[in-house]
Amino acid sequence: MRRSMVPARLAAAALLCLSITAHAADGPKPATSAAAKPAPTSADVLAAASATDWRQPDPENLLYMDLAQGRVIIELAPAFAPAHVDNIRKLVREGWFDGLAVDRVQDNYVTQWGDADNSRTPKTAQTKLAPEFVVRGAAVAKLPFTPLPDKDNYAPETGFADGFPAARDLKGQQAWLVHCYGMVGVGRDMALDSGSGAELYAVIGQAPRHLDRNITVVGRVLRGMEILSSLPRGKAAMGFYDKPEDRIPITQVRLAADLPADQRENLVVLRTDTPTWAAYVEARRNRREEFFPVPAGHIDVCNMPLPVRTMESAQAKPLR
Amino acid sequence: MRRSMVPARLAAAALLCLSITAHAADGPKPATSAAAKPAPTSADVLAAASATDWRQPDPENLLYMDLAQGRVIIELAPAFAPAHVDNIRKLVREGWFDGLAVDRVQDNYVTQWGDADNSRTPKTAQTKLAPEFVVRGAAVAKLPFTPLPDKDNYAPETGFADGFPAARDLKGQQAWLVHCYGMVGVGRDMALDSGSGAELYAVIGQAPRHLDRNITVVGRVLRGMEILSSLPRGKAAMGFYDKPEDRIPITQVRLAADLPADQRENLVVLRTDTPTWAAYVEARRNRREEFFPVPAGHIDVCNMPLPVRTMESAQAKPLR
Structure with a gap:
């Protein structure tokens, strides 16, 4: 047969x-x-x-996150979230993520990593930042933007900004990155300025577009999504791992720019x-x-x- | 912090x-x-x-697919694909899937299972069926359908038909199930009638709506999606496992109706x-x-x- x-x-x-x-x-x-x-x-x-x-992406915008399961490569989007990207670079350069872990995998939603036990305090990076949910004003028209030919129902217009899926509202003078599969965002608490990049997530399911304009989006996974998307789902509420030993350790996160040329991935x-x-x-x-x-x-x-x-x-x- | x-x-x-x-x-x-x-x-x-x-779903429409990783429960949709659902029941009742395997997991797309080695021939079930990509004609208006209040860009109208995400075109007298996360479809070859239900797939990524009306959709996963979505991705082209030993064995698939009442899941x-x-x-x-x-x-x-x-x-x- x-x-x-x-x-x-x-x-x-x-x-x-x-x-x-x-x-x-x-x-x-x-x-x-x-x-x-x-x-x-x-x-x-x-x-x-x-x-x-x-x-070729700017090495200043490339994160290599190494897990035992393999390497995840993230491209940051400073055009949309300059302060958060700057802070993430600081966090990475002070070794913030090294030895931390993926602590949450919620099916059809997000994989999240950071300091689950609130065990650390950043040395050089900010612990909170004004939100960068959208780019506003005259800056919007200056962003790179290639519209798609089709309509979108969540935004007046969608397209791609230097490789990042994005939306814009030219009348309202706003532009933002959209929550597609593989996009990386900044975890925050209820306060809008409570995110810093110290806790990040990647979308692993159907695009949660209701998050658009409510969270700062900082980039996207270029390679290694299959690692983040196939991790065991957490059994506690919202996909958190109920036992600390179930967490997926992060060996290290590095900026490509900080590595010798021969250690950079040539994507x-x-x-x-x-x-x-x-x-x-x-x-x-x-x-x-x-x-x-x-x-x-x-x-x-x-x-x-x-x-x-x-x-x-x-x-x-x-x-x- | x-x-x-x-x-x-x-x-x-x-x-x-x-x-x-x-x-x-x-x-x-x-x-x-x-x-x-x-x-x-x-x-x-x-x-x-x-x-x-x-x-409470009809036990005649409930499949229990048991893997070492756990049980996946699928609800079939005979209103949209009566011949395929009937054939799948026959396949299940002759033990078709027992001892077969998940042979393909393509990231952000589908998990697929069936007879990867073409080793079997069904005894009672058909090996090909006329496509049931859409319901046509007067039957469309008789289908249960609760429209969503919002527009859809792939179809004139979307909503839910007894719990299944669906689309319809009342003018064109067509209705069909849509490829959302967790929906189950019938693998086929190039010939439109080459699917039978002997090979099935579940959507594990961003809704591949371009498949709508091109494949027979037969149901959806009610429970256990996190099992199908977190399996290791296949490394061969299109997510097939390159080594047979990597495949995920299916212990058995049963219809709830064929089990004693005390062995049925009461979902x-x-x-x-x-x-x-x-x-x-x-x-x-x-x-x-x-x-x-x-x-x-x-x-x-x-x-x-x-x-x-x-x-x-x-x-x-x-x-x-």
Whole structure:
């Protein structure tokens, strides 16, 4: 009996079509008019991407969090949360996270880490900070922002800001990072200024968009999400580990900038402000592979994966 | 130094407010007009629910899938996929899944199980079936359906059909189950009729709504999602386990109806066609707890959890 590979085949089918030069069709139901050239799949788009379609993240914005399970790499977003990113760098540089632990894994929600026992006091970093839930005012129009072609129901507009899923309200002059899978936020107590970056979480489930504009979001996981998402769920309320010995120790967290060049991971990330990105979005909006009788004609900001590769495999030239 | 519990506090805050009788406010920004009575939180709504707000699923629709990691309970949806549900019952009754395995776990996508080695042939069940991607025609208007108050971008309308997240297009006379976290679908090959239920998957990541109407969806996980979502990710392409010994064996799958009453789990599920449900939806659309300066004013169909309890804790009378 055959092996039903699907939805495996959904991804495999991405290998069927042709080249990026065939990219066309912006209508919502191009499948009906797909006559001559097949439109490229997302795999085609990536295969045809050139070195300049990829960017190398600033090592000042890259955290390496090492667990026994492997390395998690986080890119920080100082354009959206400059004070928190600055404070997180200070925390990392004073060794704040080293020997602390993942203390909470709540299914379909978040994995959280920090100082579960309130055992430490930071030496150089702040313990509370004014919230950076949104960017406001004239700064909003200056942020990089590539809108998605489709509507969003939680925000007037969604898109990508230098690789980060984001939303903006140009009329209201606000912009913010959105809580998609893999986004990293700052734990806080009830007081809006009670977060500092000393306790962080990553989204491991369906996008909890109700958190948007209520918490400072500081970045996203570039690599290693499968480590954070497959940890045992905590059995206490809200996914906390009920026994301290169940916690997942953090060996260390380092800033890439603080490591010698030969110890840095050479990751590159697909730019989100290029024609290649636009083609990639379109290939995700309407899967035209044989597998799909009904293309969606829509893409949610949290359904756009951010391609990340090693520099060699992307043949990218470092941009910095 | 304090312990930043949040987003823990997001859930904890659900314990703050008052009673369900205070439920009001349908506007998008009730926080601004929340003057007299605080609106109930989702915890308040559930605490105030009566026995008749809960339903006991039909044992003919309940699968118990036992792994060494624990039991996964799936509720089937014959209203949307009658032939596939019938075939899955046949497969289960002939012991099809017993001794097979979870062979694929792709991060932020699906956990899939079945006969990875094509080693078996069903005795009583069909090996292929006409697709049941959508319900069509006059049957659509007869399906149970409680719409959500908010728009959806993938479908003209979304809501809940006897507890299952669903979409419909009344004009086009179509209805279908949507791919939210925890939904269970039927693996198939390229041919639309190549699925039979012999290979199934559960969504473990951000809702892959592009699969809607392209695959037969047969049910949802009621309990045990944290088992399927925290399994080690497969390292081969598309999350398949590269070594057979890494697969997660399935001890057995049984239909609740085939077990003596004292061996059945007595779960009840919140009805989705009651005023209590409407209040629960509203409490999720606009979190009014102190924690949230900005209520979302919107809920996505895949962000509505389906409360499941044991009958005792819900004090529910069996409905069947």
